[in-house]
Amino acid sequence: MPVGLPMNERLLLGIALAVTITGLCWLALSLDAHWRQVRGPQRLKPANVKLLRALGAAALALSLGICLRVDHPSMASLVWVMALAASAMIVAFTLSWRPRWLAPLVIWIRPG
Amino acid sequence: MFSSFRHSMTWLHTWFGLVLGYVLVVVFFFGSLSVFDREIDRWAIPSSRFEAQPMPSFDRLLEPAFRSILPDEAEYEAADALVTQPLPPREQLEPEEWWAYTTHRDPVLGIGAGFGLPHPKDPEAHNHVHGSMTIDPRSGKVIPSDQLALGSGFFYPLHYSLHIEWLGLGYWIVGLAALVMLAALVSGVVMHRKVFRELFRFRPQKRTQRSALDLHNLTGIVALPFHFMFALSGLVIFSGIYLPVADTMLKPLHDAHEKEEEAQTGLPHDAAGVPAKLVSVDAMVAEAQRRWAARDMAGDVGFLVVNHVDDANLTVSVYRAGTDRIASVGEGVHFKGTTGEVLHEDPPQTQVSSVNEFVTGLHLQHFKHWLLRWFYFVGGLAGCACIATGFIFFVEKRKRQHAASGAGGSRWVDALAVATVTGMVVATLAMLVANRLLSEDLAGRDGWEKTAFWGTWLLAFFHAALRTTPMREARRSPAWSEQCALIAVLAVCAVLLNWISTGDHLLRTIGAGYWPVAGIDLTLLVGAVMAALTARRLWSSTPRQIAIDARGAAYE
Numbered sequence: 001m002p003v004g005l006p007m008n009e010r011l012l013l014g015i016a017l018a019v020t021i022t023g024l025c026w027l028a029l030s031l032d033a034h035w036r037q038v039r040g041p042q043r044l045k046p047a048n049v050k051l052l053r054a055l056g057a058a059a060l061a062l063s064l065g066i067c068l069r070v071d072h073p074s075m076a077s078l079v080w081v082m083a084l085a086a087s088a089m090i091v092a093f094t095l096s097w098r099p100r101w102l103a104p105l106v107i108w109i110r111p112g
Numbered sequence: 113m114f115s116s117f118r119h120s121m122t123w124l125h126t127w128f129g130l131v132l133g134y135v136l137v138v139v140f141f142f143g144s145l146s147v148f149d150r151e152i153d154r155w156a157i158p159s160s161r162f163e164a165q166p167m168p169s170f171d172r173l174l175e176p177a178f179r180s181i182l183p184d185e186a187e188y189e190a191a192d193a194l195v196t197q198p199l200p201p202r203e204q205l206e207p208e209e210w211w212a213y214t215t216h217r218d219p220v221l222g223i224g225a226g227f228g229l230p231h232p233k234d235p236e237a238h239n240h241v242h243g244s245m246t247i248d249p250r251s252g253k254v255i256p257s258d259q260l261a262l263g264s265g266f267f268y269p270l271h272y273s274l275h276i277e278w279l280g281l282g283y284w285i286v287g288l289a290a291l292v293m294l295a296a297l298v299s300g301v302v303m304h305r306k307v308f309r310e311l312f313r314f315r316p317q318k319r320t321q322r323s324a325l326d327l328h329n330l331t332g333i334v335a336l337p338f339h340f341m342f343a344l345s346g347l348v349i350f351s352g353i354y355l356p357v358a359d360t361m362l363k364p365l366h367d368a369h370e371k372e373e374e375a376q377t378g379l380p381h382d383a384a385g386v387p388a389k390l391v392s393v394d395a396m397v398a399e400a401q402r403r404w405a406a407r408d409m410a411g412d413v414g415f416l417v418v419n420h421v422d423d424a425n426l427t428v429s430v431y432r433a434g435t436d437r438i439a440s441v442g443e444g445v446h447f448k449g450t451t452g453e454v455l456h457e458d459p460p461q462t463q464v465s466s467v468n469e470f471v472t473g474l475h476l477q478h479f480k481h482w483l484l485r486w487f488y489f490v491g492g493l494a495g496c497a498c499i500a501t502g503f504i505f506f507v508e509k510r511k512r513q514h515a516a517s518g519a520g521g522s523r524w525v526d527a528l529a530v531a532t533v534t535g536m537v538v539a540t541l542a543m544l545v546a547n548r549l550l551s552e553d554l555a556g557r558d559g560w561e562k563t564a565f566w567g568t569w570l571l572a573f574f575h576a577a578l579r580t581t582p583m584r585e586a587r588r589s590p591a592w593s594e595q596c597a598l599i600a601v602l603a604v605c606a607v608l609l610n611w612i613s614t615g616d617h618l619l620r621t622i623g624a625g626y627w628p629v630a631g632i633d634l635t636l637l638v639g640a641v642m643a644a645l646t647a648r649r650l651w652s653s654t655p656r657q658i659a660i661d662a663r664g665a666a667y668e
Contacts, residue, residue: 013483028312074438074470075481081337082487088334089494092312 009070013079016066020080020087023059025105026052028091037099042111052106060084121299129296129502130525134532135274135289137499141536142271143342144492145263147477147485150217151628152263156547158614160255161629162219167212167413168249170393174223177247178210178418180254181225187241194239197231205229205241208383210418214249216435216480217628221249260558262547266565267540272346283353286346293343300332307333320588321508328501331494338491339498345475348468377456379446380425388424391452400430400445403457407443414441414478418449426450435480438473496533503529515586523583527576527591534595535572537643541602542568544636548609593650596643603640607633 028034030052035044044052063083067076094101114120145152154161168174183191188202199205205227212223224244232239246255260266269275276282301307311333314326332339352358358366374381397413404411414433420426426449431441444458461469473479477488507526514522546564550557572595579591610633611617621630 024312031309031312034312071481072437074473075436075479075484078438078474079481079484079487082484082491085335085338085494086487086490088311089330089490092314092330092334095312096314096316 012066012070016063017083019059019063020083023056024087024091025102027056038102048109121302125296125299128292132289132292133499137496137532140492140495142267144489146268146271147489149263149268153261154628155632156262157259160220164217164219165249167214173252177252181243183227183241183243191241195229195231207421212416215478220246222246287354290343290346297340324501324504331498335491335494339495345471349472379427383420384424386424388450390449396428396447397430404432434478439469440476440478500533512586523580526589527580530576530591531573537599538572539565539569544606548613593647596647599643600640603636607636
């Protein structure tokens with residue numbers, strides 16, 4: 001990113017983007033079709049579906065919080081909405097071409 | 113007429129989307145380029161490749177520059193019809209107002225003047241001619257106006273007016289397209305139903321019809337808030353054109369409001385007719401900046417207006433640049449020009465005006481936030497991808513049936529899709545190449561650049577139309593891959609020509625941290641790689657794709 005923001009603000013925005021992507025990955029993996037792309041035939045327990053969705057929602061809330069820390073609220077709201085759009089495309093394309101890359105995000109869920 | 117609500121929405125989405133999709137994809141693409149309009153200007157006008165500058169000193173630099181502005185020649189000649197006596201020579205018309213506008217991305221400064229017409233036929237009318245110029249704010253030197261600013265002077269107006277000036281028709285077509293965009297988004301969601309369950313679904317290995325629909329849904333849904341807000345805010349920005357109530361139905365109210373405003377702010381609406389002298393404007397700017405800082409909004413000057421020049425009712429308005437928030441300019445502080453005292457300070461905004469400021473500001477994006485700027489660029493291109501895949505889906509769904517019956521519908525849709533999607537990119541790149549190839553002192557250079565753009569676009573359309581023959585057998589038109597290959601070649605040429613003609617290669621621009629030009633070169637190279645990969649995939653996958661498509665068709 002070109003110059004403009006102090007270093008720590010750029011870092012915070014980078015973290016916000018990473019958190020958004022992670023959150024959307026969890027939301028995607030709570031869907032059966034994408035779960036199977038990443039973990040094969042192992043079934044996802046209903047309790048884990050709920051957990052993944054809760055984690056995803058929490059991550060998105062966290063990223064909004066970080067955006068609000070960096071910018072004026074009017075700007076932060078736009079940054080967050082656009083980060084969601086960009087991240088959703090990144091997650092979708094990763095699932096199309098490299099789904100296994102998402103496996104580390106759910107490594108702690110044991111096969112059920 | 114329709115058996116269900118969803119059916120009617122599908123009809124609406126398909127046909128309105130198809131017809132106005134051709135307009136929308138142009139609006140989206142050039143809107144995306146307009147996110148970086150100033151940077152494209154720097155690329156296209158190498159003499160302006162220096163760091164952005166703040167508003168320069170009025171007393172030392174701006175005032176002499178303002179005094180040297182002449183009325184626009186065409187406007188001056190047209191004004192002859194508005195007056196009862198012959199106009200004084202162009203150099204002797206008296207200026208009535210001056211303005212200067214800058215943002216945190218402008219190395220050069222745009223300034224302008226308005227001139228009153230003596231002896232008007234209709235004293236109630238506007239009776240003004242205007243003049244403007246661009247100066248180097250470091251020296252006050254005038255930048256010759258014969259070089260076309262490709263970004264802010266060509267791609268940006270193309271985004272909102274399509275360069276159709278006749279009767280202002282371009283604005284209306286774009287406005288209608290924006291309205292249809294809103295309807296297409298809503299009807300698209302109604303048709304789609306499984307919004308969350310299929311949100312992340314894109315299956316490139318499936319047959320074209322399926323994968324195109326996946327990508328259409330994906331880009332349409334994830335960027336939906338962006339697309340909705342931008343279509344809506346675009347309409348809000350031009351609402352004065354679409355619903356000109358201030359000049360028609362509500363004219364008395366509008367005029368009464370102006371009088372009321374004058375009474376409240378103490379800013380005289382009319383000139384006094386008595387000559388007077390302007391005191392130091394730099395001192396007024398310093399006072400405005402002190403007041404912003406006191407409100408915890410320290411900032412730079414974005415917009416400076418002088419009204420009733422050389423008259424006893426002189427006023428100077430200083431507006432803060434909306435660099436750090438979603439606003440163009442604001443927090444105006446207004447001064448009496450003959451004494452320098454503050455007449456009025458804009459009060460904190462009402463709810464309504466702050467909503468308006470947010471909605472228009474988010475679209476006009478004068479803020480300083482490079483991440484958000486890139487997000488907008490990507491969001492706009494996602495819109496292009498959404499519309500392009502909509503065309504492809506339309507064609508894929510019908511091409512076998514049309515091939516069998518000999519109907520030409522899907523062939524025409526496909527040819528127009530190639531011409532608007534890839535042809536538009538080819539034309540843009542041809543313009544960049546022409547910009548670097550044409551000699552800087554060529555007379556009418558800007559005309560040649562425009563010819564390169566429109567001519568290439570027309571050729572791209574003919575190419576697309578001539579290459580649809582394979583579609584008679586329900587095969588893919590080779591025009592897609594050929595124009596993708598051309599995009600890759602032209603994009604690389606543009607980067608190389610920039611290097612050859614200016615010496616600014618990527619190692620130098622990145623090394624110097626000069627991102628306006630480095631960013632454009634890098635984007636061109638990334639675009640070239642993507643176009644080359646697409647072309648290769650289209651070529652190599654043709655036999656395999658035919659097999660998959662045929663199996664899919666048989667399965668149905």
